[in-house]
Amino acid sequence: xxxxxxxxxxxxxKVRPYLQRDGGxxxxxNVEDGIVYVKMAGACDGCFALDVTLKQGIxxxxxxxxxxxxxxxxxx
Numbered sequence: 001x002x003x004x005x006x007x008x009x010x011x012x013x014k015v016r017p018y019l020q021r022d023g024g025x026x027x028x029x030n031v032e033d034g035i036v037y038v039k040m041a042g043a044c045d046g047c048f049a050l051d052v053t054l055k056q057g058i059x060x061x062x063x064x065x066x067x068x069x070x071x072x073x074x075x076x
Contacts, residue, residue: 005031007066012038015058019044026058034070036062050074 008031019025024044030037038058044050059072 002031004066004068008036008062008069011061011065012058015061019053029075031069034068036069036072037075038072039075 005028009028012026012028016026020042022044023042024047025041026044027039027041028036029039038054040047040050040054044053047053054072054074062069062072
C-alpha cells in the first residue's frame with residue numbers, strides 16, 4: 001500500500017467513530033491520482049448533511065493533511 005493511501009486510511013479511522021456515533025460509516029474504496037473514492041454506509045448513505053460532512057469535513061481534513069489528495073468522491 002502506498003504512503004498516500006496509508007495516510008488517508010489513518011485519518012479516516014480517526015473520524016470514523018464520530019460517523020458511527022450517528023449510525024453511519026465510511027469505507028475508502030480507492031485512492032487514485034489524488035482522488036479518494038469513498039462509500040458512505042448506514043445513516044450516512046443518503047443523509048441530507050452528507051455533502052457538508054464530506055466537503056467541509058472529510059475532504060478539507062484530507063486536503064490539509066495528505067499531500068497529493070485533490071478531492072473526495074462518493075461512489076454508490
